[in-house]
Amino acid sequence: MSKKMLKFVSVDKQMPEKRGADLRKEDFQEIYEEFETDKAVEQASRCSQCGIPFCQVHCPVQNNIPDWLNLTANGRLEEAYEISQATNNLPEICGRICPQDRLCEGSCVIEKGFESVTIGAVEKYITDTAWEKGWVKPNAPVRELSQSVGVIGAGPGGLAAADQLRKRGYQVHVYDRYDRVGGLLVYGIPSFKLEKDVVERRARLLADGGVTFHLNFNIGKDATFAELRDRHDAIVIATGVYKARDIALPGSGLNGIVPALDYLTASNRKGLGDEVAEFENGTLNADGKNVVVIGGGDTAMDCVRTAIRQGAKSVKCLYRRDRKNMPGSLRETTNAEEEGVEFVWLSAPKAFLGDDNVTGVKAIDMHLGIADSTGRQVPVEIEGSERDIPCDLAIKALGFDPEDIPALFDEPALQVSRWGTIDADPITKMTSMEGVFAVGDIVRGASLVVWAIRDGRDAALSVEMYLKKANQTALAS
Missing domain, CATH: 3.50.50.60 (FAD/NAD(P)-binding domain)
Known part of the structure; x- marks a missing residue:
């Protein structure tokens, strides 16, 4: 085992520098800066090289995480990239968007008391460096097959x-x-x-x-x-x-109530330079509006943070459970809060208000009751707790079928x-x-x-x- 490892006892966990919320909410650029080489080496060296690597066990593609952390810590970055890409066809993408706090980093054996290794950030650093150095090559099969x-x-x-x-x-x-x-x-x-x-x-x-x-x-x-x-x-x-799950509530047919994917697609197309009529006419544009996003997963987090960047007047996320039971990444939740999103925990929509266009969401408070067959506590309405939340754009982020x-x-x-x-x-x-x-x-x-x-x-x-x-x-x- 390399003497460069096991530094979690003397080196604190550190993520790459994150742009301040006031700056980053003004654009759609990635919020994390690149790791400097010395920081990537330092953070990789925190790995304990444990006998049973639970980070690898709980990675869906079974990435050989301890191996490429060790190689990174020892300055053997091209070899680290070769091992990283051997099990993952899109490592630079997973390093950016995987919910590491729920997968590899959440399973790190040194997490308790010392905090986990910053696996995702190191993975991103390895692959971005590989692209920069020209180590990433197109496929060149040994022989061509006719099939x-x-x-x-x-x-x-x-x-x-x-x-x-x-x-x-x-x-x-x-x-x-x-x-x-x-x-x-x-x-x-x-x-x-x-x-x-x-x-x-x-x-x-x-x-x-x-x-x-x-x-x-x-x-x-x-x-x-x-x-x-x-x-x-x-x-x-x-x-x-791609079929958005719907919610059958009074007022569901009002204008200004849109599925999450329609909203995100319009925003991404606009960012790519496409002409998007629904964005230009305001149908799928949060600028100047009171926005309510219904849901608690990663798609909901994408919606609330997009609305902030589009210049929404206010952004609220309505979720029927509490923070601890939220299915989305807690890291994303923290980023959203920093950028000005208000989370309305233990709250569910009862109706959409308005004549032709939505003007509000009638919400009701919830409490978590007994657990169901899945082990999760079932949200139960609190009678008489209804209240109206102003809303010009309601985004349904309830999942896909x-x-x-x-x-x-x-x-x-x-x-x-x-x-x-x-x-x-x-x-x-x-x-x-x-x-x-x-x-x-x-x-x-x-x-x-x-x-x-x-x-x-x-x-x-x-x-x-x-x-x-x-x-x-x-x-x-």
Whole structure:
């Protein structure tokens, strides 16, 4: 073990410098500065190199975190990058947007009393340095294979699958209905968490490595699902889930009540330089408005922090549980509070107020009752505690559901689960249709980017095994 490690007893945890709230809420740039080299080395050296690395165990892609922390602490940064990217196709993205406080850092064995290692910030530093030094290279397969794979969806799951399959020499074609590669990485996540040139840089690398992208491509219009199956030897579905969960309350039909993804997409498109009518006419623009965001997950945090940057008059987040039970990242909650967001804990909407346009939200106080079958305490209304909250723009950040899968793909044979997601084998990712695989949110429901990457990597391995078997069968016949 290196003598440079185990410094958590003498070195305090430190994140990269964070721009002040007054400055950062004026723009959409990332809020954390880059780690200086000496600080990255110092923070990496805090790792205890424990015998059972729970940080790795609780990382969905099983990153070899202690190894690349040790290498970073010892100045062997190119080797640290090689180990980091060996298990993760998008390490520079995960370093920015993963909720490390709920995953690797939250599982660090030195967390109690000494605070965890700043794993995410070091991961970002390693990969950003690798890009800067030219260590990140396009795929160069040892040999080209004639078999082709069609990947439907250019989000993180699809990109991970495409990357892995291209490394093995398969001809990979990625189809996406948007005009840019990245899916929710581009249109759903604000730039203050993930600047878009980071995603565009990765997309160019995949294209330079031989992945072919077909953008503005709609299944059923540009080609049917059956035609894509005929065109390719295997298919990977990685479309994600985009249908916003709704809330049935009096006044739900008023103008000014919008789904979170519509709001975030408009903001991101505007930031990318697109003409966005809904933004220009104020429908999806928080400027000068009293904004109420309903929900407590990471999407809600993206909405409240976006509204602040758009110049909202006030921003309130309505959540029916307390801070401790909030599903979103606590780090994001802290950032939002610093920027001026007011959290209304233990409060739920009862109705939307107004004639044609929303003017307020009638909310009711809640208390946490007994736990349900999942172990979470159930929110219970406190009778007589209703109050009105002024609101010109209400944003519903209640999660996402899949669309009607058989109708979406015009394929009745594609079986769905009881939750409406595609029914795929949890190990092989194979669906009910031969040679068709599915990964990410379209299988597991709305989840984390890093889980989609893990699914994409697993599916690529299964696709390879399937194609090899198919090739052997063809040669034997």
